[in-house]
Amino acid sequence: MRCLYLNCAESLLNLKEELSKKFSKVAVFEIKLGQKEQELLQLENEKTFFIDLINKFNEFKKGNDFVIVVGCDGFGIIGKYELNLKIAKNLNCPIYEIKNLNALKNLNKNSKLLITNDLQEIISFEQNIITPYQFENLLTNRARDAKATVILPESDDDRILKASDLLLKQDVVSLIILGDQSKVFERANELGLDLKKAKIINPESNEYQKDVAASIYEKRKAKGMTEENALKLAKDRTYFGTMLVELGIADAMVSGASTTTAETIRPALQLIKTKPGVSIVSGLFFMSLDEEVLLYADCAITPNPDPEALASIAISTAESAKSFGIVPKVAMLSYSTGESGTGPDVDMIKEAAKILKEKDPELKFAAPIQYDAAADITVGAKKMPGSQVAGHANVFVFPSLNTGNICYKAVQRTANALAIGPVLQGLRKPVNDLSRGCLVEDIMNTVLISAIQAKG
Structure with a gap:
């Protein structure tokens, strides 16, 4: 199912007519802000507003081939374009804009959200944004x-x-x-x-x-x-x-x-013990950023994993990603990318990569690779050209507990990320550990993840 987002209904009729030539069922979903919705946004309870909207939109999409979302006006101190950008991200809808294209792009720099005046680009584009609310x-x-x-x-x-x-x-x-x-x-x-x-x-x-x-x-x-x-x-x-x-x-x-x-x-x-074929238990964190969810491991259990353990952690974390609907692209992290560096730490990652390839030949991974090359498309293309993972990684395997734990906390605090974990993986049945400083929300999320793990 495809969709696009309009900030206003001015071009709605022409768009619907054009899209109806290519899609059999084209529907219109209007964002309406009544008094209740405005109060939720003004009273800093936007989570309830967005989750309710996401559920309504997901239900509306069923049975349609293409949905045109018509945005809303701002109110009070909440600007129209800022609000519609946030709604478009949470509905994972690229924005179709003609009049204010450049201004809207400037408001949305360094974002994965597609904003364009090219309808064909929207039709062929695979938008894949996962917000914390989603x-x-x-x-x-x-x-x-x-x-x-x-x-x-x-x-x-x-x-x-x-x-x-x-x-x-x-x-x-x-x-x-x-x-x-x-x-x-x-x-x-x-x-x-x-x-x-x-x-x-x-x-x-x-x-x-x-x-x-x-x-x-x-x-x-x-x-x-x-x-x-x-x-x-x-x-x-x-x-x-x-x-x-x-x-x-x-x-x-x-x-x-x-x-x-x-x-x-x-x-x-x-x-309970470990699953058959799994050598160690490891701890992953789901890092829910503004527009994507990343998996970090091991951030909780194994201080200094050897190559065999690193390969096992990579496989377990990739399986965890799949169970939550995420197609894994694994980065085996190091201070060097490809053949650019040498030394025992790099050699350990290379050895882990050989073991990983033998154990799971279908898994998409890059090793060794630096974090910037794994996460940034431009850097990845320069440092590891031709890689399907470089610049697109969503599973990050750290060479030690030291690096993993430091990195997840740095991202959590500086990028205002929602960090959910540690989620223990490798056990035959799920048992998960909370931080002693956990919030009520952390407990709830860990219980939900444990329930999902239990049913595979």
């Missing part, structure tokens, strides 16, 4: 379709309870919250939250206790586990929650708001 909406809809059950072990953290309340109101996942039911509901009432739709399980006393303890013992007895210690671990909320995922009682678990990464990951490695 990505969050994608997560919500995919998680709702997944119908997964996610465990939240940390009921003593108010952020977990607040996130649970919002997730249950949106009806996107089923939740199991671990803790004493009376205490959970008492605190929820104090906070004005409704958690009645959640299942509350006390890890210290419940119907699953014996099965969980027996399963822990069976999985760990070769490592010296005793039945007595297994019973103790079955009362630990993280081990208990992890085992419920392994036993299929839940589909995923999200933890770490008040515990360390090690405390979250250790039970998963011991009880």
Whole structure:
């Protein structure tokens, strides 16, 4: 389905007539700003406005071959062209403009959004913009379709309870919250939250206790586990929650708001273990920028991966991209591009590239490559001409945890990017770790991602 965006309806009739010669079903979608919509934009609640608009537009597109979107006037301090540019990006619609073409382009420098007076260019152009609102909406809809059950072990953290309340109101996942039911509901009432739709399980006393303890013992007895210690671990909320995922009682678990990464990951490695053929667990971040979503790995788990581990991280991250509807183009990052540099660090990336080619010959990747050559079309064409990935990469594999963690935080803070993660990949079943500084929104996004991971 194709579309274009008009800032006003002046040329609508002529355009519709012209497009009807090439497309059988041409429809018009008008942006109308009533009092409710204006209030949302003025009260800094534009997220609700844009997500509602994105959903309406996606529904409208069904059954049509081409949609002409007619923009709206600005109001108050919100200018017409600034508002329509933002709407066009969030609807992923190239703009058709004649009168104010240059002025509009100047307002939209360094953007992937196509603005042109050439109708044929719009018809043949593949616009591919994913805004943060689009990505969050994608997560919500995919998680709702997944119908997964996610465990939240940390009921003593108010952020977990607040996130649970919002997730249950949106009806996107089923939740199991671990803790004493009376205490959970008492605190929820104090906070004005409704958690009645959640299942509350006390890890210290419940119907699953014996099965969980027996399963822990069976999985760990070769490592010296005793039945007595297994019973103790079955009362630990993280081990208990992890085992419920392994036993299929839940589909995923999200933890770490008040515990360390090690405390979250250790039970998963011991009880769930890695997928067949995957050598390590790694942590990726979804970096939702103004117009695109990038995947960074490993930013959380493996300090100094060897070539085999780097290849495994690349494959896992590419698979993660696919599961979220993103066609992976992988950049194996280094301080040099192609054959321009030498040294042990570059050699390690080259060795990882050989392993990656053997393991996944169909995967599009570039290695070694510098970040600018991977991300910028002009630089990529100069430094690695002929590459399908240079200048177009969306999956970035860093040579070490040091570089990955620094880079994701730098981009998050300086580019005002929405960073979602770390998302653990490589486990047979999803267990994801939260930052102890996480916001309610971070918890919600991690739960949504975990639900999507669980259903593949």
